[in-house]
Amino acid sequence: MSQKKAGSDSNGDAPAPERELPVTVFCGFLGAGKTTVLRRVLSAGGAPSDSGRRFGVLVNDLSDLAVDAEVLGEAREGTGEKIVNLHRGTLGGVLRREFREALETFRRNRETDYLLVETSGATHPGAMVEEILACPGIRLDTFVTVVDGLSLLRDYDGGRALWALENDAFSGAGALLLAQIRAASVVLLSKADRLNRAQAESMLAALQELNPYCTLITTAYGRVDVVHVVHTRSFRPQRFRLGTVTEDDPGQYNLGSDVLVDPRPFHPDRLYTLFNERLPFGIYRCKGWIWIASRPNDVFVFNQSGSQFGLEWVATWRATILESQSEKLMPEEVAYLHTFVDAGDPLFGDRKCELTVIGTGQDRTVFLRELEACLCTPAEVAAWQAGVPFADLWPKTVARV
Numbered sequence: 001m002s003q004k005k006a007g008s009d010s011n012g013d014a015p016a017p018e019r020e021l022p023v024t025v026f027c028g029f030l031g032a033g034k035t036t037v038l039r040r041v042l043s044a045g046g047a048p049s050d051s052g053r054r055f056g057v058l059v060n061d062l063s064d065l066a067v068d069a070e071v072l073g074e075a076r077e078g079t080g081e082k083i084v085n086l087h088r089g090t091l092g093g094v095l096r097r098e099f100r101e102a103l104e105t106f107r108r109n110r111e112t113d114y115l116l117v118e119t120s121g122a123t124h125p126g127a128m129v130e131e132i133l134a135c136p137g138i139r140l141d142t143f144v145t146v147v148d149g150l151s152l153l154r155d156y157d158g159g160r161a162l163w164a165l166e167n168d169a170f171s172g173a174g175a176l177l178l179a180q181i182r183a184a185s186v187v188l189l190s191k192a193d194r195l196n197r198a199q200a201e202s203m204l205a206a207l208q209e210l211n212p213y214c215t216l217i218t219t220a221y222g223r224v225d226v227v228h229v230v231h232t233r234s235f236r237p238q239r240f241r242l243g244t245v246t247e248d249d250p251g252q253y254n255l256g257s258d259v260l261v262d263p264r265p266f267h268p269d270r271l272y273t274l275f276n277e278r279l280p281f282g283i284y285r286c287k288g289w290i291w292i293a294s295r296p297n298d299v300f301v302f303n304q305s306g307s308q309f310g311l312e313w314v315a316t317w318r319a320t321i322l323e324s325q326s327e328k329l330m331p332e333e334v335a336y337l338h339t340f341v342d343a344g345d346p347l348f349g350d351r352k353c354e355l356t357v358i359g360t361g362q363d364r365t366v367f368l369r370e371l372e373a374c375l376c377t378p379a380e381v382a383a384w385q386a387g388v389p390f391a392d393l394w395p396k397t398v399a400r401v
Contacts, residue, residue: 020137021106021107021114021137022139022231023103023115023116023140023141023142024116024144024229024230025117025119025132025140025144026038026116026117026119027119027125027144027180027183027184028121028145028146028180028188029121029147029148029173029176029177029180030121030285030305030358031148031285031306032121032146032147032151032305033146033148033219033222033305034121034146035059035118036190036221037146037219037222037224038057038116038118038222039222040222040223041116041224041229041230042055042057042116044225044226053114053230054081054111055081055112056082056084056114056115057083057115058083058084058085058086058099058115058116058117059084059086059118060087060095060099060120061085061088061120061356062121062250062257063087063257063356063358064087064088065087065259065287065356067287067356068287070085082112084106086102089120090123090128090248090249090250091119091120091123091127091248092123092125092126092248093127093248093250096131099128099131100131103131103138107135114230114231115138121285122250122253122358123180123248124179125143125179125180125183125240126179126248129183129240133237140235140237141230141232141233142186142230142234142235143184143186143234143235144188145181145183145184146190147177147189147207148190148191148305148306149191149192149218150191150194151305152189152203153195153199154306154307155174155306156174158199159210161174162174162181162210172253173253173254173255175253176255181207182211183240184214185215185232185234186217187207187215187216187217188218188219189203189216189217189218190220192220193220193221204216213239215234254360255358256358258357258364258368259354259355259356260288260355260357260372262372263348264375264381265291265292265293265348265351265353265376265384266291266375267292267293267374268293268295268392268393268394269390269391269392270374272393274374279304279307279309279367282359282360283304283357283358283363283367284305284358284359285356285357286302286303286304286356286357287302287303287304287356288301288302289301289314289354290311290353290354292390293376293380293381294389294390294391294394296351297317298317299314299315299316299317300313300314301313302355311395317350318337318340319349322334322337322349347381355371357371
C-alpha cells in the first residue's frame, strides 16, 4: 500500500469533545469497494478492541435489497456494534429525513462513540454533507471516497477525462464520480493490485489535480490502516464547495435499480456466459444472493462491478441441512429450521435468488430479461431433482465472506 499526502493541514488524533459524535463517511461510485473497506476497518478497530472505540454503522443502499447491510450484519454478529440500514434511496434524497433521525439516534446512544456511514454508490455528497454539518452534536471528521482504479482507467482515461465534466454537474455517472472525488478529505484508489506502477502513479496525479487537498492512498482488497480513515480531523467545511443540492435524485444521472426475486436456481453455464459475453455497458452494479443448480447446498453472494464479477460463499441453505443432517440435530433445532424452510418454496425450501441490478434504464430492462433467461427451465429443474450434473464454468474455489 502506498500513500501520498497533499496540503498543509495537520491530521490530529485529539479526542472529540464530550457528547460530540465524530463521523467518517465512506462514499464512492457503484462497486468501488466501500463495503470491503468498511469491513476491514471494523475488523481492525471495531468494538471490542484494544483501541476502545465503539463504532456505530449506518449503511445506505439505493435498492430495495439491503445486501451490503445484511452481509455486514452477518459478519459483525456478536461484536456489539449498532448497525442501522437505510435503503430504497439516497441519504440526501428520499431518505434525507430518515438520515437526520438516524444521526440523532446515534448521537444519543452512549454506547457509540464513533459513527461510520457507508453511502449508496449513487449518492451525491452535497445534500448529505449539509445534513451532517447541520446536525447538533455531530462532527464530520473524515470524508473517504473510494475510487475504482480499473474503472477510472478504463472509462475516464485514468481520471483525466473527468476534467471535461467540470461544468456538467448533473448529467451522467462521470459527473457524480467527480463530485464524490471533490468532496473527499481522503481518496482511496482501490483495486491497485490490478494496476502497474505507472498506471497507479498517473491516476494519483490526476486525482490530486481534481482534489488538491485530499490524502491519496492506494489499496487492494480494502486494506487500509484505520488511522488514515478514523479520527483524522481532515474534513474542512470551508473547502466543501459543491453548491447546494436540495434533493439528491439518482435519476438525474440516469441511474436506477430493479430487483429479481425467484426461487429457481440459475443455470451455472448460462449465468457465467451472460456476465462474460453479454453484460451491457450501462449495468454498473449487480449484487445479491443466489444459488446455482450445480451447487445446491451453497448460499452465494454474487457481486458484479463494471466488467468484474464473482461469487462469495456465505452459508449453507437450511433446506440442505434438513435434507442431510436432520438425524444429527436436536428436535428444537429441526423445528427452528422448518420455520424457514416451510415458509419458502414447496420444492426448493428456503433456497432462492435475490439480485439487485443498478444501472441505466434501457440497459436494465434488457439485462433483466437476459438474467431471467438464465434461470432453470422446468426441464432443467427436473434434471436437478434427478441429480443430473450441470456444466459449471465457475471456479471450484470461491471466496468466503
